Amino acid sequence: MADLGQVFTRGNVARYMVSLFDLPKQAAIMDPCYGAGVFLDALLGYGYSNVTACELDTALFENTRGKYPQYKLLNSDFLKYGGSNAYDGIVMNPPYIRQEKIDELGQYGITKETLRSNPIFSGLPSTANIYMFFIMKAIDLLKDGGQLIVIFPGSWMNARSGTEFQETMLSKCGVEKQIHIHGDVFEREALVDVVILKLMKGKTDINTVEEYLESKDGGLQSVSLRENKAFGEFSYPFSRLATVRRGLTTGCNEMYINPDFPCEDGGCFKPIISSPKSIDGYTTLNARLDRLFCPAEDAVSDEISSYLDFWKNKIIQEKKPKTLLFKINNSDKWYEIREICGEGILFSYFVRNDMKFVMNETGALARDNFYIIQPKVDKWVLFALLNNYYTYYQLELSGKKYGAGLLKLQRYDIEGLYFPDYERISDSDKKEMAALGHKLLESADASVIGEITKLVSKYSRTNYREITERYAAIKSNRLEVK
């Protein structure tokens, strides 16, 4: 059977979602893809009497049809459901099926082409997940002022296709509530970054209230924003352990990085690390270095002079890059660049797969693809406090997701990190952290990160298993977003 995106919502979460309706009990309500009927149970519990629901999977339909005699259940494709402006409320957990897989639903008469022939989907990006089709269809089916309560993985909102979709969606409705929820949200799948939206059709100018919840042991708990972003139990800010700055910006990499002329004495070049790809493991010791062109003030040979003249003319002619053009107009030494000490711990501006903080043992210069972290405390202890799942998880939460697995970290994301109280970490644990830092660097074995996490967990209310699972889930969630 083709993948129908069957991920079922837990009862406590479904009841909470239904509680978000403020509608009379006889309001017309639709559940577009009811699965095993968790929202139908919740709607019954709240006393709603006029409910219609669809489910494409015949086996699920057969299993549930006798269970809700008071409701109208249909074994049909919601995306082809007739009519519009018919419902006061819609509650749903739509299937999550990537665009590449939509055509596999051909046996149900669902293909990208048939979907695209419906004008209500015309504003969707070509890479739209089936979620987006469900949401646009639901909005179309709502009466003006009608309410849509929908749950979906939040990282998807940050994906590139998400931005275009949000614009389309927000042209038709406003977001009254945005609830970030983590923990046991779905029956089998542990996704960390999950969002519930309450959308109001036609009310595009309402203010959004944001909330944070945790689903645990069948209940729901409110979580403060700070706790969610940075673990309430950690209160020791990054600024007390280190400073961070961006690496060296040349303003014109073509001119400065690996220029194609030899320099006789080599004096006009300095080694620089340009890309995370040139680093193996957690140290810069074996990093592949590039050559940064930076002629010494008193040694501008003929060869260098003619190279500089070539670039000066090119920049003046093309009127770019602007920063260098400005320098040419204001200084004879326009080509000099301000070096930024690369010593410390490096962290990549973009993360593709695994995060890692790298010890810059050689002190080589680092380009602006990196942040350079300079410790205020023992650098090996800091190295361990950075390379563990508590830190990685916070960065996964705060970084901006770009789709295709890419996560972009800003300086303020690093400055926004929190750690266990450094003063309260015992001397023996600090010693062990430093030793594990060395071990990580020497072995490049990612299992050491687990060992460090275990040690840090002594100072956290979130235990080792929980943080490891949360991190694994949020990371796989990011890597799955296309």
Ligand SMILES: C[S@@+](CC[C@H](N)C(=O)[O-])C[C@H]1O[C@@H](n2cnc3c(N)ncnc32)[C@H](O)[C@@H]1O
């Ligand atoms: C993510 S599950 C959610 C099920 C249930 N609402 C819940 O929250 O537990 C999505 C459901 O949509 C059904 N489905 C997939 N495509 C559908 C379609 N085109 N029309 C109606 N139901 C569909 C799947 O079989 C699955 O049961």
